[in-house]
Amino acid sequence: MNTKYQRKYYQKNKERFKKNQREYYYSHKEERREYYNSHKEERQAYSRKYHNENKEKRRIQNRQYQQQVKEGILTHYGNGKCGCVKCGESRLACLSIDHIKAIGAKRRRKGVYFYRWLEINNYPKGYQTLCMNCQWVKRVENNEVRNGL
Numbered sequence: 001m002n003t004k005y006q007r008k009y010y011q012k013n014k015e016r017f018k019k020n021q022r023e024y025y026y027s028h029k030e031e032r033r034e035y036y037n038s039h040k041e042e043r044q045a046y047s048r049k050y051h052n053e054n055k056e057k058r059r060i061q062n063r064q065y066q067q068q069v070k071e072g073i074l075t076h077y078g079n080g081k082c083g084c085v086k087c088g089e090s091r092l093a094c095l096s097i098d099h100i101k102a103i104g105a106k107r108r109r110k111g112v113y114f115y116r117w118l119e120i121n122n123y124p125k126g127y128q129t130l131c132m133n134c135q136w137v138k139r140v141e142n143n144e145v146r147n148g149l
Helices: 003-012 014-027 031-039 042-051 055-077 110-120 133-139
Strands: 095-099 127-131
Touching: 003 014, 014 031, 031 042, 042 055, 042 110, 055 095, 055 110, 055 127, 095 133, 127 133
Parallel strands: none
Antiparallel strands: 095 127
């Protein structure tokens, strides 16, 4: 068959293909589970080998993924642009998420986990993108200084 025709046919019937794939996936769960359980050591050995052989590649991919997540979150909370909502600073290294009502200690998460948490929870309200300078100014102006500082 002609690959051009196949691509065109797939695009035209994409939803039907996806529906069939989903149905097959869910109707064969038990078979997949049995296969995975009976081939556990082989899968683990392959996985270990792949991870060991591709450490650098995986590290780069993880960093790119984390960067994309961070940029997406900062853009969402930056009112459609990846920049500080107060001063307009746009260097990614300077930007972070600010809790508008100073509730950061209650919901503190580290690094990309916090960005993923925001994404998974459908971008909850109460956050904004600020540069670190604007965050410090806000803390001082609102007397949000933590104990010990």
